[in-house]
Amino acid sequence: ATTDVEYVRWTQWIFLQIYDTWFDAEQQKGRPIAELPIPAEIKQQGEDAVRAYQDDHRLAFQSEAPVNWCPALGTVLANEEVIDGKSEVGGHPVVRMPLRQWMLRITAYADRLESDLASLDWSEGIKALQRNWIGRSTGAEVDFYIGGEKGFDSWKQSRAKAGFPRKPADDVLRIYTTRPDTLFGATYMVIAPEHPFVERLTQNGERAAVNAYCEASSRKSDLDRTELAKEKTGVFTGSYAINPVNGREVPIWIADYVLVSYGTGAIMAVPAHDERDLEFAQQFNLDVVAVVDPVDAIPATERAEVLAGKRCFAGLGVAINSSKYDGLKTADFKKKIAADLAKDGLGREAVNYKLRDWLFSRQRFWGEPFPILHELDTTGRPTGRVRAVDATDLPVDLPHLDDFKPHGRPEPPLDKAPDDWLYPVIDGKRYKRETNTMPQWAGSCWYYLRFIDPTNTTAMIDPALEKAWMPVDLYVGGAEHAVLHLLYARFWHKVLFDRGIVSTAEPFQKLVNQGMILGENGEKMSKSRGNVINPDVIVKEYGADSLRLYEMYMGPLEDSKPWSMQDVNGVHNFLNRVWRLLIDDRVESLALNASVVDRPPTADENRVLHRTIEAVTADIDKLKFNTAIARMIEFTNYFTKQTERPREVLEKFVLLLSPFAPHMAEELWLALGHTDTLAKGPWPKFDPDLAREDTIEIPVQVNGKLRSKVAVAADADAKTIEAAAHADARVAELLAGREVLKTIVVPGRLVNFVIKG
RNA sequence: GCCGGAGUGGCGGAAUUGGCAGACGCGCCGGACUCAAAAUCCGGUGACCGCAAGGUCGUGGAGGUUCAAGUCCUCUCUCCGGUACCA
Numbered sequence: 001a002t003t004d005v006e007y008v009r010w011t012q013w014i015f016l017q018i019y020d021t022w023f024d025a026e027q028q029k030g031r032p033i034a035e036l037p038i039p040a041e042i043k044q045q046g047e048d049a050v051r052a053y054q055d056d057h058r059l060a061f062q063s064e065a066p067v068n069w070c071p072a073l074g075t076v077l078a079n080e081e082v083i084d085g086k087s088e089v090g091g092h093p094v095v096r097m098p099l100r101q102w103m104l105r106i107t108a109y110a111d112r113l114e115s116d117l118a119s120l121d122w123s124e125g126i127k128a129l130q131r132n133w134i135g136r137s138t139g140a141e142v143d144f145y146i147g148g149e150k151g152f153d154s155w156k157q158s159r160a161k162a163g164f165p166r167k168p169a170d171d172v173l174r175i176y177t178t179r180p181d182t183l184f185g186a187t188y189m190v191i192a193p194e195h196p197f198v199e200r201l202t203q204n205g206e207r208a209a210v211n212a213y214c215e216a217s218s219r220k221s222d223l224d225r226t227e228l229a230k231e232k233t234g235v236f237t238g239s240y241a242i243n244p245v246n247g248r249e250v251p252i253w254i255a256d257y258v259l260v261s262y263g264t265g266a267i268m269a270v271p272a273h274d275e276r277d278l279e280f281a282q283q284f285n286l287d288v289v290a291v292v293d294p295v296d297a298i299p300a301t302e303r304a305e306v307l308a309g310k311r312c313f314a315g316l317g318v319a320i321n322s323s324k325y326d327g328l329k330t331a332d333f334k335k336k337i338a339a340d341l342a343k344d345g346l347g348r349e350a351v352n353y354k355l356r357d358w359l360f361s362r363q364r365f366w367g368e369p370f371p372i373l374h375e376l377d378t379t380g381r382p383t384g385r386v387r388a389v390d391a392t393d394l395p396v397d398l399p400h401l402d403d404f405k406p407h408g409r410p411e412p413p414l415d416k417a418p419d420d421w422l423y424p425v426i427d428g429k430r431y432k433r434e435t436n437t438m439p440q441w442a443g444s445c446w447y448y449l450r451f452i453d454p455t456n457t458t459a460m461i462d463p464a465l466e467k468a469w470m471p472v473d474l475y476v477g478g479a480e481h482a483v484l485h486l487l488y489a490r491f492w493h494k495v496l497f498d499r500g501i502v503s504t505a506e507p508f509q510k511l512v513n514q515g516m517i518l519g520e521n522g523e524k525m526s527k528s529r530g531n532v533i534n535p536d537v538i539v540k541e542y543g544a545d546s547l548r549l550y551e552m553y554m555g556p557l558e559d560s561k562p563w564s565m566q567d568v569n570g571v572h573n574f575l576n577r578v579w580r581l582l583i584d585d586r587v588e589s590l591a592l593n594a595s596v597v598d599r600p601p602t603a604d605e606n607r608v609l610h611r612t613i614e615a616v617t618a619d620i621d622k623l624k625f626n627t628a629i630a631r632m633i634e635f636t637n638y639f640t641k642q643t644e645r646p647r648e649v650l651e652k653f654v655l656l657l658s659p660f661a662p663h664m665a666e667e668l669w670l671a672l673g674h675t676d677t678l679a680k681g682p683w684p685k686f687d688p689d690l691a692r693e694d695t696i697e698i699p700v701q702v703n704g705k706l707r708s709k710v711a712v713a714a715d716a717d718a719k720t721i722e723a724a725a726h727a728d729a730r731v732a733e734l735l736a737g738r739e740v741l742k743t744i745v746v747p748g749r750l751v752n753f754v755i756k757g
Numbered sequence: 758g759c760c761g762g763a764g765u766g767g768c769g770g771a772a773u774u775g776g777c778a779g780a781c782g783c784g785c786c787g788g789a790c791u792c793a794a795a796a797u798c799c800g801g802u803g804a805c806c807g808c809a810a811g812g813u814c815g816u817g818g819a820g821g822u823u824c825a826a827g828u829c830c831u832c833u834c835u836c837c838g839g840u841a842c843c844a
Binding site for chain 1: 762769784799844
């Protein structure tokens with residue numbers, strides 16, 4: 001179990017590896033924190049500055065992140081537990097408040113997490129889900145000047161000399177856009193209510209309105225902000241920015257349709273070419289200037305509306321109202337203006353991701369404790385310095401708590417731990433343990449590695465074993481893990497890979513999502529729908545073999561399929577028929593019945609057997625269990641009709657059946673006189689010579705319509721087959737007196753005569 | 758809206774990737790066994806026309822490519838899953 005202290009030890013150990021890693025963007029690789037280059041000016045400031053700089057770059061870092069705090073329940077709630085700003089349980093008010101949290105810098109790996117998908121043998125659907133979740137977009141960052149109209153020209157000149165700064169100064173508002181070609185159509189700007197410039201940009205006359213607006217939006221959860229998006233809301237700051245490409249003064253608004261956590265938290269609004277911006281502009285009566293002519297991409301009447309600023313067009317077209325860029329196609333314009341902005345120091349190309357850093361801490365008791373200590377000063381206050389628990393001191397086990405219920409403060413329950421756990425002393429220094437715990441994802445992120453070497457006490461995994469077994473060549477799971485678990489696990493694995501602990505860049509080479517079993521009414525099984533099938537009941541009535549076989553026979557592994565009680569019975573009947581093939585079911589014993597004979601199989605019997613071996617073996621490889629079972633049913637149908645069944649044939653069939661119905665197959669194996677388990681029996685070997693058919697039926701078509709069939713030798717060539725087709729009475733009749741324009745013969749497949757008329 | 762997947766008999770589903778549409782199972786119909794029923798075994802079962810031989814139609818819909826299309830191309834409809842103010 002992931003809660004076993006011996007497992008927790010290594011989960012915590014991996015956390016320390018992540019904590020000890022920074023991401024080298026140049027090399028696109030995680031490296032030990034000791035190798036992080038420290039800028040000279042940081043070094044000058046001393047040890048604490050260096051330490052802070054390092055902490056800023058670790059893949060595991062602390063940050064203030066908003067949580068849902070419910071004062072009445074005295075606990076922190078997950079987003080799913082908050083409905084309309086009230087707790088799901090009890091309906092108490094919930095407030096968003098910032099709390100110190102541990103984050104994992106998964107965004108550093110966004111590029112690799114996306115591009116490495118191409119190397120994986122996963123369904124396009126799951127890959128698309130991950131790509132969508134990572135949400136890579138390319139565009140440009142552009143600075144709008146907010147230092148007042150008088151300073152604009154000199155600012156622009158200085159930018160042309162100095163270039164585009166890495167971090168924006170206070171005299172500009174930096175925005176991100178995927179459409180730098182619409183820069184001339186920016187008629188206003190919007191910043192998120194949480195944007196750090198809100199205070200500075202708000203003019204005195206607007207202060208009350210702005211405060212009220214930001215206050216209100218802070219109470220809304222992310223969910224509310226997006227789901228209640230019927231109508232755009234916003235408030236004017238009273239300030240203006242200057243569009244760097246045309247010197248136009250544009251008003252700066254605050255609105256919660258702009259998210260502080262994406263891009264730069266600020267946008268240029270181009271209402272003519274962005275649906276949301278247009279909605280907002282119409283709401284607040286702001287200018288709309290079309291700068292992309294759709295030309296013939298849309299109907300002429302709609303085009304006229306776009307040009308008049310009455311309709312949004314977000315597609316590609318030709319530039320207008322864009323001074324020297326007029327006439328450029330969107331794609332060319334994008335390239336041109338990105339280069340020009342870079343040259344003038346006004347902007348640069350930029351990439352953004354929807355993916356956010358991973359909020360990795362929970363305010364719960366049950367979870368792996370972080371192996372982290374906070375240094376305390378002599379008065380017992382945290383100094384801000386953090387140290388990792390020595391690897392030799394792992395695991396950090398959970399303390400015993402008499403009461404781990406909420407204590408009325410947003411701090412985690414571990415804050416109530418006994419002092420001897422909570423306040424360790426090392427080298428005379430007093431520390432407080434980290435009291436947040438890790439989420440359930442932590443344990444599930446790497447269990448596949450521990451499976452390879454589960455009892456190792458000196459290492460997380462033996463490198464030789466890791467090399468021998470990894471990657472996981474087939475991973476079967478539900479689609480509900482498409483993004484979270486599979487993305488998290490890939491991220492951890494890549495960090496371990498960069499640190500040389502594992503040898504593959506990806507953990508799961510092939511992924512298959514099994515489909516859901518639906519209720520008999522074709523809907524998702526759920527208690528509230530009353531369509532839940534209890535497997536225990538099926539096992540009791542039909543046996544575990546029948547249940548297993550039925551679930552494999554229902555249809556393709558990856559499809560959702562409705563349950564059918566009648567079909568369970570059908571599969572159960574099949575097993576009964578197999579049983580009767582060997583066993584006399586009129587007596588209560590495991591004695592073989594009289595039809596089982598000790599003689600070599602006939603050619604026909606061998607053919608049926610070996611075709612079954614071939615098909616079942618191939619289908620298992622392709623995970624097509626439903627058709628594998630169908631082939632075994634055909635075998636059974638054939639031998640049910642026979643009065644004699646050679647033991648040799650039955651033995652091989654029982655081996656084929658054993659992965660599908662292991663219990664019954666084992667009994668039949670014993671009945672056949674074996675004393676050892678059939679699990680040790682060899683998988684039947686396919687013999688193509690024995691499976692070969694001497695003569696086959698070839699369909700004959702006239703003008704593509706099936707008219708007859710002729711029997712020919714299995715290896716007959718095209719000439720022989722054509723002659724046989726001509727010799728067929730029915731075909732001869734249809735071809736009589738007709739001109740044959742073309743004859744297609746596919747040996748082993750079919751004949752098609754194309755005739756006139 | 759965007760992304761992904763799927764539409765085949767009364768039902769679940771097959772179809773070697775362009776080559777006999779409906780394998781196999783369920784259900785249904787008929788027969789054997791039985792005093793009877795269950796169980797079991799045998800046969801039938803896409804629709805329409807025909808006594809039959811046989812014919813026509815048929816894989817959500819409309820076009821197209823091809824000797825040949827469930828399979829490839831264009832347009833379109835419906836359902837399921839995911840996701841969404843991501844600039």
